Amino acid sequence: MGFINAVTGKVDSGNLGCTLVHEHLLLRSEAVTVQFPHLYNEEELFQKAVKAVKEVQARGVKTICDPTVMGIGRDVRFLERVALETDMQIVAATGIYSFTEIPAHFQNRDIDYMAEVFIRDIEVGVQNTSIKAGFLKCSADAQGITPDLEKVFRAVARAQKRTGVPIMTHSHPSSGNGLKQLEILQEEGVNPKSIMIGHTGDTDNLDYIHQVLKYGVYIGMDRYGQGPLPSGERNKTLLELLKQGYANRMFISQDYCCSQDWYTEEELIKILPDWSVTYLFDEVIPQLRKEGGTDEQIKTMMFENVINWFEGK
Ligand SMILES: [Zn+2]
Numbered sequence: 001m002g003f004i005n006a007v008t009g010k011v012d013s014g015n016l017g018c019t020l021v022h023e024h025l026l027l028r029s030e031a032v033t034v035q036f037p038h039l040y041n042e043e044e045l046f047q048k049a050v051k052a053v054k055e056v057q058a059r060g061v062k063t064i065c066d067p068t069v070m071g072i073g074r075d076v077r078f079l080e081r082v083a084l085e086t087d088m089q090i091v092a093a094t095g096i097y098s099f100t101e102i103p104a105h106f107q108n109r110d111i112d113y114m115a116e117v118f119i120r121d122i123e124v125g126v127q128n129t130s131i132k133a134g135f136l137k138c139s140a141d142a143q144g145i146t147p148d149l150e151k152v153f154r155a156v157a158r159a160q161k162r163t164g165v166p167i168m169t170h171s172h173p174s175s176g177n178g179l180k181q182l183e184i185l186q187e188e189g190v191n192p193k194s195i196m197i198g199h200t201g202d203t204d205n206l207d208y209i210h211q212v213l214k215y216g217v218y219i220g221m222d223r224y225g226q227g228p229l230p231s232g233e234r235n236k237t238l239l240e241l242l243k244q245g246y247a248n249r250m251f252i253s254q255d256y257c258c259s260q261d262w263y264t265e266e267e268l269i270k271i272l273p274d275w276s277v278t279y280l281f282d283e284v285i286p287q288l289r290k291e292g293g294t295d296e297q298i299k300t301m302m303f304e305n306v307i308n309w310f311e312g313k
Contacts, residue, residue: 002311005122005132005165006063006089007080016089017062019306022168022198022222022253023277025049025066025082025090028073028261045259046081052258052277053086059281063089063306067137067168067198071097076126076133094121095137095156097170102148114155115162122163135310136160139170140177150184157188166194166309168220173203174228178212178219192216194312196251202227204237213249218309222253225279226272235284239291247297251305254280 003010026045033040053064068074076092083090095118096102106114121133138156140149153169160167167190171178178197185195192215200212201221212219221238224231241250256277263271276282285298 004091004310005134006083006091007076007131008083008089011063011089011091013307013310015062016303016306016310018060018302019063019065020056020061020253020280021065021196021251021306021309022067022220022255023064024068024072024255024257024260025053025064026073026075026078026259027068027257028259030071030073032261033073040261046078049078049082049258050085052256053082053088055278056281057086057088059278061088063091065091065093065135065168065306067093067095067135067170069093069095069097069137074126076129076131080129080131091134092126092131093135093137093168094118094126094133094159096152097137097139098149098152099139099141099143100146100148102152106151107148111151111154112158114151115158118155118159119162122159122165133165135165136167137170138167138181140181141170141172142175144175144177145180145184153181153184154188157185157190160190160194161188164194164312166196166312168196169198171197171199173200173205173208176208178208182212182215182217186215191312193218193308196220196309198222199227199255201234201237202229204229204233206237206240209237209241213246218249218251218305220251220253222251223255224252224284225254225256225274225276227255231274231279231284231287235288235291239288239293242293242297247300248305248308250301251309252280252284252298252301 198220200219
């Protein structure tokens with residue numbers, strides 16, 4: 001068993017329990033948050049996160065990994081406050097979320113400089129606290145892996161190799177960029193078992209998914225209730241992969257945001273009518289069971305894979 005950095009201290013990997021591996025307790029446009037703070041009611045955001053965390057706690061969740069990093073408003077003190085209020089084990093991340101560019105500060109410095117910044121978050125603490133990050137996050141979407149993003153992927157890879165914490169990516173399966181992400185991470189020599197290619201469940205293209213799995217990595221079937229595919233389609237793909245023996249490679253999660261500022265509330269209800277923090281438990285898992293998913297497979301995906309991902313096994 002290894003120790004993992006949660007926001008309230010170290011957790012033995014054997015004590016992670018039922019884990020939601022990709023949920024956001026607070027997600028917002030970072031520049032807007034800093035420059036126009038009057039737009040946000042901090043107490044309301046905190047109460048929203050606490051309420052959502054308690055709802056999944058009531059369904060047995062013991063740990064939440066929150067991949068909110070630079071670019072989407074990471075606030076590690078907020079995560080700590082929610083963890084202390086609810087007793088949820090919350091694991092924070094370090095890295096950069098962008099689909100195109102990175103700030104000039106990083107553009108004009110080298111990859112190792114960026115890696116050192118991430119390593120400090122893991123070994124010393126995030127945002128001048130002693131709260132340590134437990135995993136690394138990098139992203140690329142439909143725009144592809146731009147030169148700036150490639151720099152982030154390489155820095156994340158180097159930080160992984162120094163610290164041993166795992167990597168979660170945001171990928172865009174319909175442009176096939178999970179494979180390009182893997183080429184870069186492999187070139188940097190990252191252990192594939194420390195990698196999760198996030199959002200792989202956004203496609204039902206089994207050929208593509210098999211190509212990703214061939215690397216020996218984990219994949220995120222992690223956007224139930226949102227994104228380009230309805231749950232029924234997501235489950236069909238998941239069940240097929242379960243049948244093929246991939247329970248030990250897949251994570252199920254929702255990429256839910258307890259609060260977010262990208263869309264107005266009215267708009268959000270229109271575009272994501274199913275979005276809720278308990279959707280996986282109330283709708284998806286019962287449906288999976290009905291269609292042949294076993295308790296053992298669900299336990300593997302929600303309890304065991306996270307231990308092995310953190311341990312690089
Ligand atoms: Zn996310």
